[in-house]
Amino acid sequence: MFFYKPWFIKYKNKWKNIQIKQWKNYLNFFIIKIKGFNNPEDVKILTNVKIFVDSKDIVSLNDNEYYWKDIIGCQVINLQNYNMGKIYKIIETGSHDVLEITSQKNDFFLKKKRLVPFIYKIIIKKINLKKKIIQIDWDPSF
Incomplete structure (x- = not known):
């Protein structure tokens, strides 16, 4: 720092x-x-x-390392291809970071925001910074 x-x-x-x-x-x-x-x-x-x-x-990162500034604003899509919204902010908890996702206006589950743990390879399956899309294994009803 x-x-x-x-x-x-x-x-x-x-x-x-x-x-x-x-x-x-x-x-x-x-x-x-x-x-x-x-x-x-x-x-x-x-x-x-x-x-x-x-x-x-800032320093270039290794593979599978990301700056928060690059993650914020990415669309979040689950494995069922459901668009859960965009990452609004990231919360540091100590054990792992948590993504705060704001929902789309037409969100079927009517969630204004979701908190999803940033656990790479378990919940976070794929990150494509060029397309600004993050694929996660998460049920949108949570």
């Missing part, structure tokens, strides 16, 4: 480049020192802002 540089934040509708001077892991959190911020009170203005990196600067 800290080898991705530079970092950008959107603050007051402007993109700002931030530079990390140092960092450490503390109790499952990261503590970072940002250049130009010298005490905790100064950095409070950055609370709850999102951090971005340019996608051209």
